[in-house]
Amino acid sequence: MNRLGGALRELYRAEEELADEYVKVGERLGAEHELWYGCKRFAQQCHAHAEAIRNHAARYEAELPPADDAEVGESSTAALRHKLSELLGRRPESGLVLLRSLRQLYLQAQEVSFHWLIAGQIAQATRNAELLADVDRLHRETLTQIKWLKSQAKEASPQALVAGQPLETADVR
């Protein structure tokens, strides 16, 4: 495998790991309905990205690990996680769990985004128009994931961290 292949392999790995994280978070936070559906969709999107990368990898002599297609609600521990999410979902601490999960997803999505950036550079330097077109389209989807994670975090954090305690501002008006 040449160095270029190694870079695509990193991207592939990061997408698959992000997909796994979406699956885990989606199942762990089943009571957060918007998150459940978002995670489900984005896990699928990451798998689709990984598949697209696989198609390019051969050209750079990269051997990729076998594809994973885990989906939210269908993993081996889904039922257990779902039960836990229902129990946990009626406790105020569920907001903190949500926030931690969003942080993890956000960091991993940023990592994916970084690898897309590198893949774009490779595509340009190797004059690979097909790869460039895919990078352009798929990187934009990753950036949308990041925007979505930010939207979720902005909405969730005040309720998770501030609700339940007195407002300590000297003068709230």
Added chain:
Amino acid sequence: MNARKSDRVADVWGDRTPFGQNETWPVRVDMQLAVAETEVDDWIQSACVLCSNGCGLDIAVKDGRIAGVRGRRADRVNHGRLGPKGLYGWQANNSPDRLARPLMRVDGALQEVDWETAMGAVAGRSQQLLREKGPLSHGFYTSGQLFAEEYYALAMVARAGLGTPHLDGNTRLCTATAEWALIETFGSDGDPGSYTDIDVCDTLFLVGHNVSETQTVLWARMLDRLHGPDRPKLIVVDPRPTPAAREADVHLALRAGTNVALLNAILHELIVHDRIDAAFVTTHTVGFEALRETAVEYPPDRAAAICGVSSEAIVEAAELIGRAERLVSTVLQGVYQSNQATAAAVQVNNVNLLRGMIGKPGCSVFQMNGQPTAENTRETGANGALSGYRNFANDDHVDELARLWNVDPLTIPHWAPPTHAMQIFRFAEEGSIEFLWISATNPAVSLPELHRIRAILGQERLFVVVSDAFLTETAQLADVVLPAALWGEKTGTFTNADRTVHISDKAVEPPGDARADLDIFLDYAERMGFRDKDGAPLLKFSTPEEAFDAFKAITAGRPCDYTGLSYDKLRGGSGIQWPCNERHPDGCERLYTEYEFPTRAEYCESYGHDLISGAENEADEYRAHDPRGRAFLKAAEYIPSDEQPSDDYPLQLTTGRSVYHFHTRTKTARAPQLEAAEPDVWIELAPGDADRLDVSEGDVVEIESPRGRVEARARLTGIREGVVFVPFHYGYWDEPEGSEPNGRPRAANELTITRWDPVSKQPLFKTAAVRVTKIAAGEPVRTSGREATR
């Protein structure tokens, strides 16, 4: 023409008064009185609050009680007409089971108390929570039934008094997608068209809009065109054989949840056959190339396979739309409560934009409302935006509002969008909201997945306040119930789907100790001691007219500019369309007549969203590509809904309305003619499906989803095979068990799924999978209303 009494149950739309293109819709005055006309003491100006059409009417008063109604001939909306709910629904005001005293839960049961005790308990609990847990412990869930003045007071209470983002209306269930579809395309809320566009159009395109049953008087206007000379073409998209569908030139009875695929195919045809106004698109829109790239992926054959309609029908519909010279498109719940709600609604906007058919007589798109005062929750900021269509993500907008309210901008929560209804209930479920005030709505019947909603409302740790006129299913679960005055018993204004503002004057006193919601909110604000920066009371009004003037002051310069309106101006003639200001002293019939859209970064109501995921666009990004007055063409690929029919649950459930009922029947079931017309829940099945299930007309069947079950009588109709329909109006207050389905579950929302559109956050009531089983044989049911709408 004299006012006439007629049986508007059997004859829902009344006599035809056909008229031709560009003619004036003839007047036909409808009236319903419990006394002889000569006996009426007084006629008081108002408008109807039993659908979103907003028909002007006068309330008849006899001996201090409401004795009937008469349509206002001068009103631009209805030209004298009233529909069945308008004609008969007023009787609910006189119902003997109106709430007349406050109730409070004592030792587990609701008991009558006086106002001082009830409000003392509400404010006491609220103050304690505010002290110990901060403002985010408070949530408010309001209605599409109150007046603008009341929503505005509530918005100030929540946003500037307490400083909580957790305020939304049940308008989230009916109209949030209309709001967001308009914002995503045009930069701001506000329906661009006028009902007079119906009079002028040559083509009507109704998408998921059963206008014949949801807005009967608007349908009468359309019918009068359809039965007149130069009949407009009519294209209807609906899985059910609605009365409108039966009048259509092309009826596309698509599979539920596939609107985006169908609309993309129509866009495909318009683009491929060059039926677009290229000059308009280039000059006045952004995003055409991306839209074209998406649309070309949806040739009619592909959409036909997804939607389960014929490719020829799609082509024919696109032909009619493509040839139209004056196109009116309308959208309602078949889009708003279905899969990809906002994405689909925006594609209808795209149809009109591609054809350059906006801002001209007979050319518009209507993103309709479900409720009479839904427009006002949006304008006043009692739902998903800040007051006056302001952008929570734009600090200048927040600062301006804070200046107008004389509060610190940091008081007004704007770190994220105002919390939507389903999330408010989620916060109550996890326990971080501990005080929930529900006004004039009934979530225990109208929200999805009712077993969950009942469990949330029934929690010991949640303090639930309900203001309502009746002991609804929700009120039965409350800690404090506040008896509210109804329409006709208080003064206020409200606005319909074509921006027509009506005044509704007080005609009679409310029963017993019941009070107007405005007075209740003002009392709460007073007890809570809400102050502005200078220590003066935050809410500086005490009467409806003062509240109206305060509200209109904060609309100055915004798209929904009310500054030229006053109570005096609204009295005597017709309702008036906003904007009404110096530039438009008598109101404004159509928006965007100069094709300047409110998309400028500094002016727009939102920076918009990714239509698929709901991710919010960011301010910097928006400014970098500022459309500066051009409209957005936003594309969306079709994505199948999550809950698809399976072996266990092979049918698609769609819920919806009866022409005779409103919301959860709180009012309409108390009007004898309406109640007799449709007294009980039913399920509509296609004959093919019924055959397979061995079900005949009138049999009792069980409908099950993964979330619950309902029992209903079967009706065999021309509904699309594989899709069943259950009306959502029916609950339990008039059943032996009260608030719960202990005996016979009949609320459609026992079955629905907790799922909402990622952009508008509107719950998707039309996407559940169910199975149907016969329980018992039965006879066909005859009701006074049946035949009229079959």
